[in-house]
Amino acid sequence: MSLFYRIGYYLVGFSVGLIFLVFVFNGKKTSCNYSPSSRVKGSLLQKKIQLPDNFKNQNPKIDDSIIRELIKKGNIDFSKSDTQLDSCRVYHIDFGNDKNSFLEVANCKKKVTVLKVQIP
Numbered sequence: 001m002s003l004f005y006r007i008g009y010y011l012v013g014f015s016v017g018l019i020f021l022v023f024v025f026n027g028k029k030t031s032c033n034y035s036p037s038s039r040v041k042g043s044l045l046q047k048k049i050q051l052p053d054n055f056k057n058q059n060p061k062i063d064d065s066i067i068r069e070l071i072k073k074g075n076i077d078f079s080k081s082d083t084q085l086d087s088c089r090v091y092h093i094d095f096g097n098d099k100n101s102f103l104e105v106a107n108c109k110k111k112v113t114v115l116k117v118q119i120p
């Protein structure tokens with residue numbers, strides 16, 4: 001079999017596989033989280049977000065949906081995060097143009113607890 005036919009068979013099989021994957025994953029919420037930041041954000045967004053009572057009293061305008069948007073648009077700073085804890089790992093998320101805007105959350109097994117939010 002010549003090289004030309006081998007390449008043709010490969011491309012036909014590859015295209016059939018791609019079409020199969022399009023039909024299988026069509027409409028499902030699948031994502032490819034390769035970077036550590038993307039994996040942490042995905043983990044945080046899948047869990048229930050808990051706001052402490054004192055936090056709700058101090059910031060009545062901030063709710064669950066705003067926290068989720070801040071996590072989506074923010075950048076996780078692993079140098080300021082404490083990822084070596086066994087129970088709940090603490091992540092520092094910077095958002096906005098300045099580094100004075102940040103969010104600190106504790107990522108536990110079943111919930112995410114907001115520890116601190118600083119919005120200028």
